[in-house]
Amino acid sequence: MRFCPLDSMAKDAVTSGLRWVMLDAGHGAGEGRQNSGAACVTLKYIITQLVTLAIVGGIMGLVAWVKIPRATPPLDEAEVKRRLAEDFPQTPLDQIWLALDGAGAVARSGDLALLLFRMGDSYVSRSMAWSQALQAQAIKGRFCFRFNDFAAPKASLALAPNWAKAAMGETI
Amino acid sequence: MAAPSVPAIDPVTLAVPFFILAIVLEIILARMGKVKAVYEAKDTATSLLMGFGSGIAGLLTGGIVFAASVWVYNYRLFDIPMSAAWAWLAIFLLEDLTYYWFHRLSHERRFWWAAHVNHHTSQHYNLATALRQTWTGGAAGTWALWLPLSLLGFPPAMIAIQKGISLVYQFWIHTEAVRRMPVWFEALFNTPSHHRVHHARNPRYLDSNYAGILIIWDRMFGTFVPELDEEPCRYGVVKNLGDFNIFRVAFHEWVGIFSDLLTARSLREAFGYLFGAPGWSPDGSRQTSTMLKAQWADMQTAEPVKTDPAAAS
Ligand SMILES: [Zn+2]
Numbered sequence: 199m200r201f202c203p204l205d206s207m208a209k210d211a212v213t214s215g216l217r218w219v220m221l222d223a224g225h226g227a228g229e230g231r232q233n234s235g236a237a238c239v240t241l242k243y244i245i246t247q248l249v250t251l252a253i254v255g256g257i258m259g260l261v262a263w264v265k266i267p268r269a270t271p272p273l274d275e276a277e278v279k280r281r282l283a284e285d286f287p288q289t290p291l292d293q294i295w296l297a298l299d300g301a302g303a304v305a306r307s308g309d310l311a312l313l314l315f316r317m318g319d320s321y322v323s324r325s326m327a328w329s330q331a332l333q334a335q336a337i338k339g340r341f342c343f344r345f346n347d348f349a350a351p352k353a354s355l356a357l358a359p360n361w362a363k364a365a366m367g368e369t370i
Numbered sequence: 371m372a373a374p375s376v377p378a379i380d381p382v383t384l385a386v387p388f389f390i391l392a393i394v395l396e397i398i399l400a401r402m403g404k405v406k407a408v409y410e411a412k413d414t415a416t417s418l419l420m421g422f423g424s425g426i427a428g429l430l431t432g433g434i435v436f437a438a439s440v441w442v443y444n445y446r447l448f449d450i451p452m453s454a455a456w457a458w459l460a461i462f463l464l465e466d467l468t469y470y471w472f473h474r475l476s477h478e479r480r481f482w483w484a485a486h487v488n489h490h491t492s493q494h495y496n497l498a499t500a501l502r503q504t505w506t507g508g509a510a511g512t513w514a515l516w517l518p519l520s521l522l523g524f525p526p527a528m529i530a531i532q533k534g535i536s537l538v539y540q541f542w543i544h545t546e547a548v549r550r551m552p553v554w555f556e557a558l559f560n561t562p563s564h565h566r567v568h569h570a571r572n573p574r575y576l577d578s579n580y581a582g583i584l585i586i587w588d589r590m591f592g593t594f595v596p597e598l599d600e601e602p603c604r605y606g607v608v609k610n611l612g613d614f615n616i617f618r619v620a621f622h623e624w625v626g627i628f629s630d631l632l633t634a635r636s637l638r639e640a641f642g643y644l645f646g647a648p649g650w651s652p653d654g655s656r657q658t659s660t661m662l663k664a665q666w667a668d669m670q671t672a673e674p675v676k677t678d679p680a681a682a683s
């Protein structure tokens with residue numbers, strides 16, 4: 199079977215693409231001959247990846263050792279209001295329940311519960327129906343709020359054990 | 371003629387030792403109080419592992435991308451010599467312009483945002499954040515935007531090298547250690563200050579500064595927003611991620627698109643979920659960045675002198 203010029207060009211393109219992969223994987227291993235070259239590339243690639251992973255581990259260790267994250271003092275009401283105002287502008291808050299460890303809070307805004315929770319040295323917020331928030335179950339002293347959101351599936355807050363009862367008392 | 375098409379140098383590979391050294395230096399200088407930089411252990415681990423994964427993902431699609439570039443090059447309109455200085459100046463400008471539109475598309479349309487969002491998921495802004503690169507960019511197909519350069523007649527190797535140079539340039543601008551560069555530099559080039567704005571989630575700063583190397587494209591196409599000292603950047607995305615899981619970082623928007631498509635009641639809705647602005651919803655119950663900016667602008671006109679609520683109490 200004869201290649202027409204188009205086939206030949208496409209073949210040429212694919213060959214170049216493969217050589218590009220080889221170059222990328224083996225850093226210059228594209229010069230090698232087909233069979234022994236392929237094994238060499240694979241070995242080089244694996245070694246490169248292992249070295250990279252070791253360096254990643256080293257940097258992670260360094261960061262953990264030097265301890266230079268943001269300060270995360272326990273939240274107070276003013277700080278919760280400030281942070282929630284950034285994420286939920288023009289949303290008036292009826293009341294706030296602070297987590298006992300100061301690492302989060304639940305706020306009520308009408309039919310909506312606004313949740314603020316710490317992640318590392320930063321904070322994340324989400325909202326859910328107020329009625330749903332009241333159903334949150336406590337596990338080992340922490341209330342687990344589940345969101346229908348793959349990006350933030352849940353928040354776990356160390357709220358006072360009777361917070362929901364107190365909240366319901368407020369609203370009835 | 372396949373061999374001359376393969377780049378003899380890969381700027382990204384050459385720059386890796388410099389990346390590592392620069393990150394280590396930024397961490398140490400920050401620890402010594404010499405520069406401004408904030409590092410959190412899990413956040414850094416996520417950024418570095420995303421960079422590691424991106425290398426593997428790039429390897430899987432890199433061959434196809436390069437093959438496509440070579441295939442298009444076979445039908446080139448002109449023969450542009452790799453040895454000419456004017457050709458390098460031309461590829462520098464044209465590649466950077468292509469990057470601008472690629473980046474803008476990656477923010478303004480959800481399908482491509484899904485591939486790019488991971489780069490914006492850190493609430494930190496440091497040199498490690500620069501390595502929080504995409505795993506799904508190849509699958510999203512934005513590389514096709516560079517094919518016209520091959521059609522024009524730029525050798526695929528030349529395009530690949532220039533893409534690498536751009537990526538390397540964009541590494542150093544991911545830092546809070548540099549406040550401002552000289553005025554002429556800030557006017558021409560993308561800088562730490564301009565790119566901090568790009569990574570900010572403050573409504574004022576959303577959807578701006580898409581530049582790769584030259585900031586002139588943002589100035590020309592109306593997307594330039596300067597960093598204001600009175601409004602520090604808050605980094606991350608509008609709805610930040612709930613944990614540091616790298617698979618969540620890489621795929622959360624794709625999962626979001628998929629689950630939205632399952633609820634779509636018409637082709638129009640499906641199209642909107644796929645190619646509408648991030649945050650688009652049929653009933654307008656979610657907020658796009660345009661809506662967030664408009665809401666913010668309304669608030670400014672309602673209360674022009676904005677005080678810090680924490681300080682006010
Ligand atoms: Zn971006």
Ligand SMILES: [Zn+2]
Nearest residue numbers: 489500544565
């Ligand atoms: Zn960036």
